[in-house]
Amino acid sequence: xxxQTRYFVLGAxxxxxxxxxxxxxxxxxxxxxxxxxxxxxxxxxxxxxxxxVLAYANVREVMLSxxxxxxxxxxxxxxxxxxxxQYLGLNLEEDIDHxxxxxxxxxxxGRPAGLVLFRGRFxxxxxxxxxxxxxxxxxxxxxxxxxxxxxxxxxxxxxGFMEPGLVAVGDLGTVQxxxxxxxxxxxITSNAQMMALVERVDVESNAWAFGxxxxxxxxxxxxxxxxxxxxxxxxxxxxxxxxxGLGGSLTLxxxxxxxxxxxxxxxxxxxALAQAFxxxxxxxxxxxxxxxxxxxGTAMTLSFRVPSETLDFVFSLVQGEVAF
Amino acid sequence: xSTPLTSNVPVVPSFFRSAVxxxxxxxxxxxxxxxxxxxxxxxxxxVAVALVLRLLAALDLLSLTGGVDFVDSANxxxxxxxxxxxxxxxxxxxxxxxxPLLGVFYGTSLxxxxxEDKTITYLFTRxxxxxxxxxxxxxxxxxxxxxxxxxxxxxxxxLVVSLLGGSIGAAFPSLVTDLALLAVGxxxxxxxxxxIGTWFRRPLLTGLVFILGWxxxxxxxxxxxxxxxxxxxxxxLAPHAMPQDRAVTGILGVMQVSEVVPSVAASxxxxxxxxxxGLSLSAWVVERRxxxxxx
Numbered sequence: 001x002x003x004q005t006r007y008f009v010l011g012a013x014x015x016x017x018x019x020x021x022x023x024x025x026x027x028x029x030x031x032x033x034x035x036x037x038x039x040x041x042x043x044x045x046x047x048x049x050x051x052x053v054l055a056y057a058n059v060r061e062v063m064l065s066x067x068x069x070x071x072x073x074x075x076x077x078x079x080x081x082x083x084x085x086q087y088l089g090l091n092l093e094e095d096i097d098h099x100x101x102x103x104x105x106x107x108x109x110g111r112p113a114g115l116v117l118f119r120g121r122f123x124x125x126x127x128x129x130x131x132x133x134x135x136x137x138x139x140x141x142x143x144x145x146x147x148x149x150x151x152x153x154x155x156x157x158x159x160g161f162m163e164p165g166l167v168a169v170g171d172l173g174t175v176q177x178x179x180x181x182x183x184x185x186x187x188i189t190s191n192a193q194m195m196a197l198v199e200r201v202d203v204e205s206n207a208w209a210f211g212x213x214x215x216x217x218x219x220x221x222x223x224x225x226x227x228x229x230x231x232x233x234x235x236x237x238x239x240x241x242x243x244x245g246l247g248g249s250l251t252l253x254x255x256x257x258x259x260x261x262x263x264x265x266x267x268x269x270x271x272a273l274a275q276a277f278x279x280x281x282x283x284x285x286x287x288x289x290x291x292x293x294x295x296x297g298t299a300m301t302l303s304f305r306v307p308s309e310t311l312d313f314v315f316s317l318v319q320g321e322v323a324f
Numbered sequence: 325x326s327t328p329l330t331s332n333v334p335v336v337p338s339f340f341r342s343a344v345x346x347x348x349x350x351x352x353x354x355x356x357x358x359x360x361x362x363x364x365x366x367x368x369x370x371v372a373v374a375l376v377l378r379l380l381a382a383l384d385l386l387s388l389t390g391g392v393d394f395v396d397s398a399n400x401x402x403x404x405x406x407x408x409x410x411x412x413x414x415x416x417x418x419x420x421x422x423x424p425l426l427g428v429f430y431g432t433s434l435x436x437x438x439x440e441d442k443t444i445t446y447l448f449t450r451x452x453x454x455x456x457x458x459x460x461x462x463x464x465x466x467x468x469x470x471x472x473x474x475x476x477x478x479x480x481x482x483l484v485v486s487l488l489g490g491s492i493g494a495a496f497p498s499l500v501t502d503l504a505l506l507a508v509g510x511x512x513x514x515x516x517x518x519x520i521g522t523w524f525r526r527p528l529l530t531g532l533v534f535i536l537g538w539x540x541x542x543x544x545x546x547x548x549x550x551x552x553x554x555x556x557x558x559x560x561l562a563p564h565a566m567p568q569d570r571a572v573t574g575i576l577g578v579m580q581v582s583e584v585v586p587s588v589a590a591s592x593x594x595x596x597x598x599x600x601x602g603l604s605l606s607a608w609v610v611e612r613r614x615x616x617x618x619x
Contacts, residue, residue, distance in 0.1 A: 012471035019478035026493035
């Protein structure tokens with residue numbers, strides 16, 4: 001082998017090796033994935049086992065979607081986005097990857113405990129400075145830095161820096177419990193009923209929520225007798241996909257198969273009614289025609305898809321009104 | 325005092341040593357031939373395209389938040405990001421174009437060049453097994469094309485993936501899969517065209533007819549004929565090497581004209597059979613064929 005050939009082989013191999021090492025390094029030290037598997041969000045370990053409602057939104061994916069582009073055309077400056085960036089140094093489009101929120105029964109009857117977990121890149125020093133300026137106090141609890149501000153009747157609103165790139169916002173007690181849960185203990189993954197609902201979330205969705213109606217009574221959010229007046233619906237799952245149009249589905253789970261059948265019949269009637277009302281209006285007709293009813297046994301699923309063209313039409317109407 | 329007779333008997337090197345010697349000899353000849361310019365153009369094209377995309381992004385001519393819009397086969401608008409563009413480039417530039425072309429130009433020339441240059445006599449009259457000559461040349465082909473093609477893919481990856489909000493770390497597994505897929509493609513096409521080179525009288529023409537005529541035509545013809553192409557099996561592996569998002573699958577929906585894409589297992593078996601069959605038949609032909617040099 002000539003020297004020239006040897007140099008070439010070494011150079012090409014070196015380039016490959018450097019590239020692979022750099023890629024591997026980026027892979028190992030990468031931030032959280034933009035798309036979190038529905039049942040694999042790392043933040044599940046902060047959610048209590050008795051949580052009644054769980055919601056998730058992949059902010060980054062939504063911000064990169066064509067729907068967001070259309071919204072930007074209608075509202076170019078965003079809603080308070082510029083102020084948010086100036087005040088907190090937080091760019092919603094680039095700094096937040098995803099959000100996970102939950103509601104669970106609180107220590108006081110009729111007052112649920114809620115927490116919102118933000119995954120992304122935050123300027124913690126600036127956030128702390130702004131909070132201090134607003135009269136917040138900074139404390140450390142179980143190795144977690146907490147910034148709390150007393151909001152009067154609502155209680156103490158706390159921001160906890162749970163781990164690098166993860167900020168929790170909620171009332172003080174809930175943030176402290178979440179910090180404790182990080183050290184171990186039962187979390188939502190131990191709740192078989194809730195995890196069964198996770199399985200019903202569409203894997204392609206970038207925003208979803210689910211909960212059990214029976215547990216909603218424990219939250220104290222619904223007035224007396226509301227749950228008794230509702231049909232025997234035991235759980236709900238909502239999932240949506242924002243990009244290339246708007247798609248989504250609503251799944252309701254009845255307490256038995258008869259309830260499931262009743263739900264399907266009721267929604268079939270609703271779809272027929274919607275079709276009758278939108279006849280002759282092509283834009284809305286496309287949307288209503290995309291409604292699809294499915295489900296077997298106890299479940300009823302209503303899914304829909306709004307194509308980009310219909311969304312563009314809706315946004316153009318909004319834009320027209322704004323211009324007017 | 326007589327000297328031992330054994331000192332005049334030529335020592336026959338082992339199969340492995342013979343193959344290594346042929347490999348060393350052939351690698352330099354392959355790398356520094358006229359074909360090198362052609363190879364540089366084939367693999368340099370995608371890098372140039374990647375540089376242009378990078379330049380457009382630097383000049384803010386590519387939207388950094390909205391991605392690039394395409395209309396998929398269902399007439400719905402989809403947005404593509406950096407990893408999506410890389411997936412399409414791997415598919416369009418490398419798998420569909422560079423790999424078959426490098427395979428046909430280099431694979432067919434492994435034996436045919438020796439015949440054309442009338443140097444095959446020198447190789448075959450050496451105390452080397454003909455299979456070892458073939459093995460050495462085949463490995464030289466794999467190394468020379470691999471060392472040119474794969475770094476080019478690497479450069480394109482780093483130039484393109486980070487565009488439009490893509491993450492290099494998140495897309496790294498797809499790069500590894502793509503590199504493996506391209507290496508498999510080079511190996512399979514190389515084995516097939518080496519067989520054509522040892523068998524046919526005008527191997528380059530036959531090879532070009534295969535990749536530019538047979539494969540594209542059969543892909544659009546309904547039926548089982550597409551099973552007699554390499555691209556059909558590579559197609560079965562390719563979607564798994566690319567980011568699974570609506571953008572890429574939407575565009576691939578337009579690009580993939582075959583109605584049925586084989587499963588990964590079927591693709592691997594198909595490619596394995598072509599590889600083993602190509603190499604074995606090439607060895608069988610070379611061992612038995614009498615190459616007559618035209619004077």
